[in-house]
Amino acid sequence: xxxxxxxxxxxxxxxxxxxxxxxxxxxxxxxxxxxxxxxxxxxxxxxxxxxxxxxxxxxxxxxxxxxxxxxxxxxxxxxxxxxxxxxxxxxxxxxxxxxxxxxxxxxxxxxxxxxxxxxxxxxxxxxxxxxxxxxxxxxxxxxxxxxxxxxxxxxxxxxxxxxxxxxxxxxxxxxxxxxxxxxxx
Amino acid sequence: xxxxxxxxxxxxxxxxxxxxxxxxxxxxxxxxxxxxxxxxxxxxxxxxxxxxxxxxxxxxxxxxxxxxxxxxxxxxxxxxxxxxxxxxxxxxxxxxxxxxxxxxxxxxxxxxxxxxxxxxxxxxxxxxxxxxxxxxxxxxxxxxxxxxxxxxxx
Numbered sequence: 442x443x444x445x446x447x448x449x450x451x452x453x454x455x456x457x458x459x460x461x462x463x464x465x466x467x468x469x470x471x472x473x474x475x476x477x478x479x480x481x482x483x484x485x486x487x488x489x490x491x492x493x494x495x496x497x498x499x500x501x502x503x504x505x506x507x508x509x510x511x512x513x514x515x516x517x518x519x520x521x522x523x524x525x526x527x528x529x530x531x532x533x534x535x536x537x538x539x540x541x542x543x544x545x546x547x548x549x550x551x552x553x554x555x556x557x558x559x560x561x562x563x564x565x566x567x568x569x570x571x572x573x574x575x576x577x578x579x580x581x582x583x584x585x586x587x588x589x590x591x592x593x594x595x596x597x598x599x600x601x602x603x604x605x606x607x608x609x610x611x612x613x614x615x616x617x618x619x620x621x622x623x624x625x626x
Numbered sequence: 627x628x629x630x631x632x633x634x635x636x637x638x639x640x641x642x643x644x645x646x647x648x649x650x651x652x653x654x655x656x657x658x659x660x661x662x663x664x665x666x667x668x669x670x671x672x673x674x675x676x677x678x679x680x681x682x683x684x685x686x687x688x689x690x691x692x693x694x695x696x697x698x699x700x701x702x703x704x705x706x707x708x709x710x711x712x713x714x715x716x717x718x719x720x721x722x723x724x725x726x727x728x729x730x731x732x733x734x735x736x737x738x739x740x741x742x743x744x745x746x747x748x749x750x751x752x753x754x755x756x757x758x759x760x761x762x763x764x765x766x767x768x769x770x771x772x773x774x775x776x777x778x779x780x
Binding site: 455466467471472475476478492499600603 | 638639640668670671673683684687688690691694701726728729730754755756758759760761
């Protein structure tokens, strides 16, 4: 495949509208994976959150991959395309010729030819990863990788915003639970 | 004898198997049990933008996404049909596969309002960081529902 540029301003419009229209992170993340699969004509897409306590990647949203592949086992951040966690995107243009995968046989069985892994950064820290899976060997253009990085930064913002919103809602519910008798004014 | 209605939330996850084993050992030998397996999927997004080459191509690709959703529904029904003929042969089995409009906990709560279940079986994976972002399904269901037995398989 040639390194044709597939991500342009029209695609950004569609994707960012999908992000802006949802107040639910899971639905937003699922729409994002669906739109990227459709727009880039790839096999699948997954958004992971990084569990720093266990050094594992947890699936936040996924589309196009089989449940068997998604549930293949824990994805360790230092074994599964570890370069992503240095904060840089990483392209495996041919999965049959790499030592960067934790489960290479599962990838082959799933029919994955190439993987692009982009970190989700927030405030200089890696909080997750956006991964795209192609059926074939994939020569993605540098510009498209850069566009995916911009997209992943926005996913990072959305994740952080959702986290803060959830904390505020929890505080609100807790305050609502306080009976007037405990209010001293 | 009144029918006992059990709801099992299914999400194509590893722990679903554990929830199914729990349901099988607890209810499979009983008469008058109706088990509903429920999966809520994220519907395909609507594309609202000015026509262009990219969005035109994207709209045509959405039919592929719809096929994928249909495939997922078929997979779901096949899994449950297999259970119905083998492990849960004595029970009445139903499946609900429908688009979600809100978070999964709210979908389960809405479904419980539509069809009053006697028990709801959920699974919960410990120490999940995604819970920080999306909230705990089991916690919200437990906090919201009254007069319903909620079983959490962990």
